[in-house]
Amino acid sequence: MTRRTLASVIAAVLLVVLLVVAFTRPVGYVIFQPGPTINVLGLNDNKKIIDVTGHKVYPDKGGLRLVTIIPSGPDERVSLVSAIEAWINPDQAVYPHDAVYAPTDNTKTVEAQSSQEMVSSQDNAVAAALHALHITFGKVVEVAAVDKGGPADGKLKVNDRILKVNGVATPTTASLIKAVQGLPPGSHVDLQIRRNEKVQDVELTTVPSVTNKNQSAVRIQIGVGYDFPFNVALRLDKNIGGPSAGLMFSLGVYDVLTPGSLTEGKVIAGTGEIDAAGNVGEIGGIQQKLVGAQHDGARLFLVPAGNCAEALGGNYDPNKMRLVKVNKMADALSDVKAWVKNPDAALPKCTR
Numbered sequence: 001m002t003r004r005t006l007a008s009v010i011a012a013v014l015l016v017v018l019l020v021v022a023f024t025r026p027v028g029y030v031i032f033q034p035g036p037t038i039n040v041l042g043l044n045d046n047k048k049i050i051d052v053t054g055h056k057v058y059p060d061k062g063g064l065r066l067v068t069i070i071p072s073g074p075d076e077r078v079s080l081v082s083a084i085e086a087w088i089n090p091d092q093a094v095y096p097h098d099a100v101y102a103p104t105d106n107t108k109t110v111e112a113q114s115s116q117e118m119v120s121s122q123d124n125a126v127a128a129a130l131h132a133l134h135i136t137f138g139k140v141v142e143v144a145a146v147d148k149g150g151p152a153d154g155k156l157k158v159n160d161r162i163l164k165v166n167g168v169a170t171p172t173t174a175s176l177i178k179a180v181q182g183l184p185p186g187s188h189v190d191l192q193i194r195r196n197e198k199v200q201d202v203e204l205t206t207v208p209s210v211t212n213k214n215q216s217a218v219r220i221q222i223g224v225g226y227d228f229p230f231n232v233a234l235r236l237d238k239n240i241g242g243p244s245a246g247l248m249f250s251l252g253v254y255d256v257l258t259p260g261s262l263t264e265g266k267v268i269a270g271t272g273e274i275d276a277a278g279n280v281g282e283i284g285g286i287q288q289k290l291v292g293a294q295h296d297g298a299r300l301f302l303v304p305a306g307n308c309a310e311a312l313g314g315n316y317d318p319n320k321m322r323l324v325k326v327n328k329m330a331d332a333l334s335d336v337k338a339w340v341k342n343p344d345a346a347l348p349k350c351t352r
Contacts, residue, residue: 034291068240270301
């Protein structure tokens with residue numbers, strides 16, 4: 001073998017090695033792909049997903065499907081090959097890692113945040129449904145998250161309702177914050193809470209606030225919860241999180257609490273974050289959610305107004321599944337009722 005031939009062989013081998021390294025080396029991208037859809041009128045682990053006690057219910061055999069996506073995780077190392085394959089695949093999407101996750105995110109923090117968002121979303125969904133039905137309910141202060149390693153770690157849980165601080169009622173988030181911050185750091189504090197309908201006392205020792213060392217903190221996040229006149233349990237697989245199921249849960253609760261069938265046996269899917277007043281907010285991964293919905297038989301898809309332009313670029317068949325733009329839960333209700341009666345009814349369209 002001549003020197004020139006040997007050099008050519010070595011160069012070819014090095015090129016192959018470099019290509020292998022380049023294509024298998026992790027790149028800074030996140031892949032979104034369609035996830036499963038769930039009929040909120042159905043069962044999870046042989047139990048009703050929407051389970052109401054203390055109020056008459058009206059079962060519906062139709063389908064109100066919430067939709068999901070499966071993203072690569074914050075700790076997952078996506079290769080260049082995988083990113084290219086996802087970019088080519090019309091059912092998937094590729095986003096910069098920094099556009100999806102914060103630098104401090106990891107699998108545990110993302111799962112905790114997603115779980116917290118799901119809890120809040122479910123509470124808001126029930127509130128929105130009752131609001132639409134003109135059923136009154138009260139507001140309470142709830143634990144939204146507990147900082148690991150903080151004074152409340154292992155003592156308070158998400159959804160605990162805080163009733164009193166050192167014997168004084170704290171009916172608002174402002175009154176609770178004032179009661180705790182007004183104590184010197186290192187103080188013993190007695191919280192009266194309600195957990196699973198049982199009232200109990202929890203003793204904590206405060207620590208200095210992160211923002212003001214002279215103020216006390218117990219290192220929890222608090223939010224507004226609701227005191228409903230009857231119990232509505234929403235049972236979903238713990239692996240499904242985030243706020244985007246809010247709209248479909250609110251429609252499901254409304255359907256279960258009202259006579260007749262909202263769906264008339266048809267399959268309807270949709271997505272959108274919701275607040276207690278029924279306002280629908282945009283979400284992520286709309287194009288992948290459309291793919292999952294059509295695959296599972298949906299013929300009507302409720303799209304948050306803020307996602308409409310993006311949704312039109314999704315890989316779905318408009319002749320098989322119709323997209324309808326919604327701003328509020330009331331819009332979704334009227335649109336579903338109109339579509340069930342007449343699939344060709346004039347409904348708000350998504351536009352670019």
